[in-house]
Structures are given as structure tokens and as C-alpha cells.
Amino acid sequence: MSDRPRLLRALSGETLDRPPVWFMRQAGRSLPEYHELRAKAGDFIAFCFNPEMAAEATLQPMRRFPMDAAVVFADILLLPGALGQKVWFEAGEGPRLGPLPEIAALKGEVEASTGRLAAVGETLSRVRAELEPERALIGFAGGPWTVATYMIEGRSSDRSAARTFAYQHPEKLDALLEVLVDATARYLIMQAKAGAQVLQIFESWAEQLAEDVFERIVVGPHAAIIEKVRAAGVTAPFIGFPRGAGALVEEYAKGVPAEGVGLDTQASAAIGRRLQAQGKTIQGALDNLLLRAGGPALDARVDQLLAQWGDGPYIFNLGHGVMPDTPIEHIARVVGRVTGTRVKVAA
Amino acid sequence: MSDRPRLLRALSGETLDRPPVWFMRQAGRSLPEYHELRAKAGDFIAFCFNPEMAAEATLQPMRRFPMDAAVVFADILLLPGALGQKVWFEAGEGPRLGPLPEIAALKGEVEASTGRLAAVGETLSRVRAELEPERALIGFAGGPWTVATYMIEGRSSDRSAARTFAYQHPEKLDALLEVLVDATARYLIMQAKAGAQVLQIFESWAEQLAEDVFERIVVGPHAAIIEKVRAAGVTAPFIGFPRGAGALVEEYAKGVPAEGVGLDTQASAAIGRRLQAQGKTIQGALDNLLLRAGGPALDARVDQLLAQWGDGPYIFNLGHGVMPDTPIEHIARVVGRVTGTRVKVAA
Numbered sequence: 001m002s003d004r005p006r007l008l009r010a011l012s013g014e015t016l017d018r019p020p021v022w023f024m025r026q027a028g029r030s031l032p033e034y035h036e037l038r039a040k041a042g043d044f045i046a047f048c049f050n051p052e053m054a055a056e057a058t059l060q061p062m063r064r065f066p067m068d069a070a071v072v073f074a075d076i077l078l079l080p081g082a083l084g085q086k087v088w089f090e091a092g093e094g095p096r097l098g099p100l101p102e103i104a105a106l107k108g109e110v111e112a113s114t115g116r117l118a119a120v121g122e123t124l125s126r127v128r129a130e131l132e133p134e135r136a137l138i139g140f141a142g143g144p145w146t147v148a149t150y151m152i153e154g155r156s157s158d159r160s161a162a163r164t165f166a167y168q169h170p171e172k173l174d175a176l177l178e179v180l181v182d183a184t185a186r187y188l189i190m191q192a193k194a195g196a197q198v199l200q201i202f203e204s205w206a207e208q209l210a211e212d213v214f215e216r217i218v219v220g221p222h223a224a225i226i227e228k229v230r231a232a233g234v235t236a237p238f239i240g241f242p243r244g245a246g247a248l249v250e251e252y253a254k255g256v257p258a259e260g261v262g263l264d265t266q267a268s269a270a271i272g273r274r275l276q277a278q279g280k281t282i283q284g285a286l287d288n289l290l291l292r293a294g295g296p297a298l299d300a301r302v303d304q305l306l307a308q309w310g311d312g313p314y315i316f317n318l319g320h321g322v323m324p325d326t327p328i329e330h331i332a333r334v335v336g337r338v339t340g341t342r343v344k345v346a347a
Numbered sequence: 348m349s350d351r352p353r354l355l356r357a358l359s360g361e362t363l364d365r366p367p368v369w370f371m372r373q374a375g376r377s378l379p380e381y382h383e384l385r386a387k388a389g390d391f392i393a394f395c396f397n398p399e400m401a402a403e404a405t406l407q408p409m410r411r412f413p414m415d416a417a418v419v420f421a422d423i424l425l426l427p428g429a430l431g432q433k434v435w436f437e438a439g440e441g442p443r444l445g446p447l448p449e450i451a452a453l454k455g456e457v458e459a460s461t462g463r464l465a466a467v468g469e470t471l472s473r474v475r476a477e478l479e480p481e482r483a484l485i486g487f488a489g490g491p492w493t494v495a496t497y498m499i500e501g502r503s504s505d506r507s508a509a510r511t512f513a514y515q516h517p518e519k520l521d522a523l524l525e526v527l528v529d530a531t532a533r534y535l536i537m538q539a540k541a542g543a544q545v546l547q548i549f550e551s552w553a554e555q556l557a558e559d560v561f562e563r564i565v566v567g568p569h570a571a572i573i574e575k576v577r578a579a580g581v582t583a584p585f586i587g588f589p590r591g592a593g594a595l596v597e598e599y600a601k602g603v604p605a606e607g608v609g610l611d612t613q614a615s616a617a618i619g620r621r622l623q624a625q626g627k628t629i630q631g632a633l634d635n636l637l638l639r640a641g642g643p644a645l646d647a648r649v650d651q652l653l654a655q656w657g658d659g660p661y662i663f664n665l666g667h668g669v670m671p672d673t674p675i676e677h678i679a680r681v682v683g684r685v686t687g688t689r690v691k692v693a694a
Contacts, residue, residue: 160636167640207554210612210634210666212651244554246593247615265557268594287557289507293514304559319557 005136007069007198010313011237011259011281019306019314020068021338022138023291023331024202025321026061027073030328033060044089045081048074051122058127062135064328065335065343069136069198070127072191074120076142076202080151082113083183097154103175110179114186121194128195139196141187143203143242144180144221148173159205166213173217181221185228192234200239200262201225206252207244214248219255226257239283243320247271253280265319269308276312283315291318291334292326302337352483354416354545357660358584358606358628366653366661367415368685369485370678371549372668373408374420377675380407391436392428395421398469405474409482411675412682412690416483416545417474419538421467423489423549427498429460430530444501450522457526461533468541475542486543488534490550490589491527491568495520506552513560520564528568532575539581547586547609548572553599554591561595566602573604586630590667594618600627612666616655623659630662638665638681639673649684 006020028034037057041047048054057073077095081087083106086098120139128137149162166173188199206218222240229238241262242252253261253275261275263284272282286305290298305316316338322331332343353367375381384404388394395401404420424442428434430453433445467486475484496509513520535546553565569587576585588609589599600608600622608622610631619629633652637645652663663685669678679690 163634164636164640167634167637167644168642170644208612210632210637210648211615212648213634214613244593246591246613247596247618248613249594251615265555266561266593266595268558268598271594285557287510287514287560289511290514290557293511295515297514297517301557301559 029324139191206242281313376671486538553589628660
């Protein structure tokens with residue numbers, strides 16, 4: 001067995017004796033040691049910008065579970081903050097953003113924004129230095145449309161104001177997305193240089209978009225980011241995750257040159273297999289509610305996912321992030337089932 | 348040109364000189380005359396159970412716009428009420444339901460439930476008597492899973508409690524769905540006998556379900572309802588609308604013997620054409636936010652939908668219901684564009 005991380009081998013298109021496994025949001029909310037750390041950290045954004053603490057949060061699940069990859073502890077809303085929009089987190093409520101700055105003003109901050117995110121690079125370097133060589137390190141950014149929805153609406157919502165904005169101010173939205181594509185590409189290049197071996201784009205709100213709009217505001221920007229990152233000589237593979245894209249995930253895979261495609265909870269087995277046959281590595285799609293619920297249905301679904309996709313390049317993961325109140329025993333059980341090891345849970 | 352309603356011809360698989368058009372939630376919230384009626388009606392459920400007023404609400408949009416079909420003014424939550432669960436509407440907040448009764452208790456009310464919904468039949472008869480013969484009348488019910496989410500959660504929500512229930516109490520959910528299938532089939536048979544020429548099943552919350560769960564709790568129950576209605580000798584065509592089903596809409600179309608399949612806002616043009624090629628009539632999928640937003644993007648999207656699907660059996664509609672604050676001018680403009688007539692808007 002080579003030291004080359006299993007996740008990278010899967011993203012090169014290899015079918016392995018077992019798929020690599022990691023969970024979106026594995027760093028954080030479900031672990032008691034995370035809550036201890038969080039209590040010390042104070043403000044959430046300050047926490048993300050503290051490399052020592054963020055590296056610790058990144059590594060905590062790696063100590064508990066035999067995950068094949070660590071994902072840097074950070075937040076997709078660090079980027080709008082670095083571009084000059086006010087961003088903060090209301091305890092128990094989620095993110096809040098100040099008014100959307102003028103596009104020209106945001107554009108003027110793109111070059112400087114990457115430097116303002118240097119702490120994330122520092123976190124990556126620290127984690128890479130501590131992590132075993134066979135475990136991969138994942139950097140990430142939000143998809144431009146998802147980040148734009150927060151920038152436009154100022155908070156979590158049903159995105160109907162942002163989706164209406166996409167119809168009423170198409171030129172303004174396109175200009176905003178262009179700024180975000182540029183800043184995101186620079187951010188990901190920096191992350192790769194700092195030690196990220198895989199880059200994931202989280203498009204959390206790809207849902208409910210009409211096909212023509214999806215092509216314009218999701219597929220185009222993702223393709224542009226990857227082209228920019230490749231043009232800078234970065235070879236780290238990409239995983240694009242258009243959560244909620246439904247059937248449009250096939251168009252996404254056609255239009256976006258990412259090595260991996262994330263599938264959400266609703267993933268169709270047949271579409272996953274078609275993507276594999278087209279040379280994509282697929283990732284997903286265990287229901288995070290089922291992970292939390294546990295029981296025989298959880299074991300059965302894990303086995304079903306392994307059976308339906310395991311004979312092609314596949315990364316075992318959830319279809320959405322780990323829920324805060326997920327029992328650690330359930331995470332251990334699933335990771336053990338995928339890796340074929342018995343994972344003990346410390347108190 | 349025959350008097351046979353255009354909607355029925357489309358559902359027989361005919362490609363017409365132009366598709367029939369109607370809008371989900373066309374009766375109601377967007378019309379000023381509706382709000383006048385609503386103010387007089389008092390309680391929302393009492394309004395639905397008042398055949399004179401409900402018939403008036405059903406007919407209001409038919410007077411304003413050359414819609415090819417009227418859809419009975421009613422609510423999917425009348426059914427759990429008829430089965431003995433308490434249901435009421437909080438002004439400005441939406442539905443509230445009392446505790447979920449025991450399944451055995453609900454089962455004991457199935458036979459009686461249809462009689463308790465007789466007012467909906469009376470509304471249908473009144474509307475059918477007033478409506479021009481070339482315009483069709485649509486009856487409907489909620490999909491069993493969607494109705495179950497409200498019965499379990501007691502209100503509108505993100506359905507995560509109901510989706511967790513589906514994992515933790517599969518036998519109990521299956522038993523609840525069986526009761527709902529039986530009661531829904533009886534309700535739809537009654538509606539057809541009272542004058543409904545088309546029957547639509549609104550599965551508003553088909554989203555975010557894992558494929559195996561979707562098959563079990565959406566596809567199976569819809570197929571069972573249609574079989575029961577057909578077994579009673581009712582020949583009215585069905586439109587099944589699994590909103591949010593994404594790529595799984597193809598499995599839905601394979602497993603559910605409905606003549607028509609509703610596609611939501613995110614519909615893929617290619618999937619729509621595949622369904623048409625398989626003999627399904629498709630319906631949808633204009634974004635209700637775009638209808639509200641208006642402007643050149645609205646005209647362009649209407650033309651695109653007509654171009655991509657108009658040469659197969661197609662019913663023009665939204666991908667979701669009309670939003671309350673949609674300008675009437677926008678509705679008139681779209682209906683005019685589809686029907687090739689200029690629709691005047693009265694003040």
C-alpha cells in the first residue's frame with residue numbers, strides 16, 4: 001500500500017479496495033472537545049482566523065476517527081469579509097452581513113483579499129505538518145452563487161430575494177459573481193500553496209434554480225474558478241459540490257472540469273454510475289439525518305451506497321454536513337463500516 | 348376545433364397548436380377580488396368548506412384570464428382534518444395541527460372522511476356547471492408523504508423531523524401512508540364523480556429524500572392511489588407532481604401510472620423531452636419568482652419553455668404556486684403569450 005493518500009488516488013480515477021471516507025463538517029459541532037475549544041475561542045470569525053485553534057479543530061475528528069481526509073476548519077463567509085463586507089455571527093442564529101458594497105468597491109479589494117485570508121493558509125500548513133502522510137488535507141471555498149446569496153440577503157434565508165435579484169439585476173449579479181470567481185480562485189491558489197491537496201467548492205444553495213439560470217450562475221463560475229487555478233500551475237484535484245442541483249448535476253459535470261463531483265442526499269444511483277463512467281469520481285451521499293438517527297436503517301444504507309457505487313471511483317461522504325447533535329457513536333460506526341475497522345469511541 | 352378541453356387533449360398525449368395553460372394557486376392570493384372574498388369568509392377552513400365562496404374563488408381567475416383549466420379552491424390539509432386530526436390556520440403564519448392521532452384511530456375514520464369532505468364535491472359541481480365546456484376542471488389532493496409531514500410536525504417546517512421519523516419509525520410511517528392512500532383515493536373518486544375532469548396529486552415536499560426512501564414513501568403511495576381510483580372505474584387523467592424530486596422524477600414517471608408529470612422550477616429540458624418520448628404529458632416549469640419579477644427575462648423564459656417542450660404533449664404552468672404579491676399584469680402577459688391573445692387587465 002502506497003503512502004499516496006487514498007483520497008487522491010480516488011480522485012485520480014482509481015477504484016480502490018474500499019473508498020476513502022470523510023464527512024463534510026466533521027470538524028466541529030458534533031464533538032464535545034470542539035465545544036470546549038469553541039467556548040475558549042469567543043467570536044466565531046476570530047476562531048477561524050486563529051491558526052492554532054483552527055488547526056486543532058481540524059485535527060480533532062482525525063484523532064477520533066480513521067477519516068481519510070481532514071478538511072480545514074474555516075467558513076465560506078470569510079471571503080466576503082475579506083472583500084470588505086461586514087460579516088458577523090449572531091450566537092444561535094447564524095451569519096449576518098452588512099449592506100452589499102458597490103461592485104466596483106468589492107473589485108478593488110480582490111487583490112488584497114487573499115492576504116487577509118492568510119490565517120487560513122497558516123492553519124493548513126500547521127495541519128499538514130501534523131497529519132499522517134496517507135491522510136489528505138482538503139481546502140475549500142464557497143461557490144460564488146452561494147456566497148452571493150448571503151452577500152445579497154445579509155443572512156441565511158430561503159434565497160428568494162437573491163433568486164429574484166438574479167432575474168431583476170442580471171448584469172449586477174454577473175459582475176458580483178465575476179469578482180467572487182476572481183477572489184475565490186486566488187484564495188484557493190493560496191490554500192493549495194499552503195498545503196491543501198484537494199480543493200472543494202461548496203455550492204450549498206444550487207437548489208431551485210431554473211436550468212438556464214443554473215448554467216449561468218453555477219456552472220460558468222465554477223468552470224472559471226478551476227481554469228484560473230489551473231492556469232496558476234496548481235494541480236490539486238477539485239471536488240465540485242452543487243448541493244440541490246438534482247438532475248442538473250449531469251450538466252454540471254459536463255461543464256465543470258472538476259475531478260470529483262459531490263452528490264447530495266437525493267442522489268440517483270444511476271446518475272452516479274453515469275458520472276463514474278464519464279471519468280468523474282463521485283462523492284456522497286449518505287443522509288445526514290440518517291447518520292443522526294442511526295439504527296439498522298443506517299447500516300443498510302451504508303451498505304447500499306457501497307454496493308451501488310463502490311466498483312467505480314467513489315469517496316464515501318454525506319449528502320450534507322454533519323448535524324450538531326449527531327451521536328459520535330454513529331459517526332464511528334459508519335466510518336468503521338466503510339474502512340472495515342472497529343472504531344472505539346472515547347467518552 | 349372540438350369542445351373537448353385542451354387540457355384533456357394534452358393529457359391524452361396530443362401535441363396541440365399551443366399547449367393548455369393554467370397556474371398552480373391561480374385561485375387566490377394574487378387577486379384583489381380574492382382578498383375581498385377572503386375577508387368575508389373568516390376562517391380559512393370554513394372558507395374551503397363553503398361551496399358558494401370556494402366556487403367563486405375557483406372562478407375568479409377564470410374571469411380574468413383565458414386559463415384552460417380551473418383548479419378547485421381547497422387545501423391539502425382538509426384531509427387530515429376529515430380523519431380526525433385537529434387542523435387550523437394561524438393568520439399570517441400558516442397551518443397548525445394538533446397531535447398525531449393513533450394510526451388505528453385514523454384508520455377507523457377513513458370511510459367517514461370522504462363524507463366530511465362533501466363540500467369540496469359541491470364546489471366542484473357548482474364550478475363545473477358555470478365553466479365553459481372547453482375549459483377543464485381540476486380536482487386535487489396532497490401527496491400522502493407531504494400530508495404526513497404536516498401531520499407529524501404539526502406545522503410548516505423544513506421537514507427534518509418528518510424525515511427523521513421516516514428512518515426511526517418506518518413501520519409507523521408506512522401504516523400512516525397506507526391510511527392516507529386509502530383516504531386520498533376515496534376523496535379523489537368523490538371529486539371525479541362531482542365533476543373533476545383531471546386529478547392532480549401535489550407532493551409538495553418530495554425534495555431531499557434519499558432515493559430508496561423516495562421510492563418507498565412517494566412512488567409507491569402515488570401508484571397505489573391511482574390504482575385504487577382506476578379500480579373504481581374513474582377514467583379522469585392524473586397529473587402527479589413530485590415537487591423537488593430532481594433527477595428522481597424519472598423513476599417517479601416509471602413507477603407511477605399518471606398521464607401527466609409535473610416538473611418543478613429546476614426541471615431539466617432533456618428529462619422533460621425524455622418523459623414526453625416515453626408517452627408522458629409534462630407540465631411546468633416557469634419559476635414563480637420570475638413570474639413575480641417580470642421584465643424581459645420573463646418573456647424570454649416563456650419562449651424558451653415553449654420552444655423546448657412545445658412539440659410534445661405539454662401543459663404550460665409554473666414550477667410552484669403563484670406567489671401572493673405577483674402583479675396581475677405579469678400573469679396576464681404570460682397567459683397572453685402562451686395563448687397568443689392579448690389579455691387586458693381590469694383594475
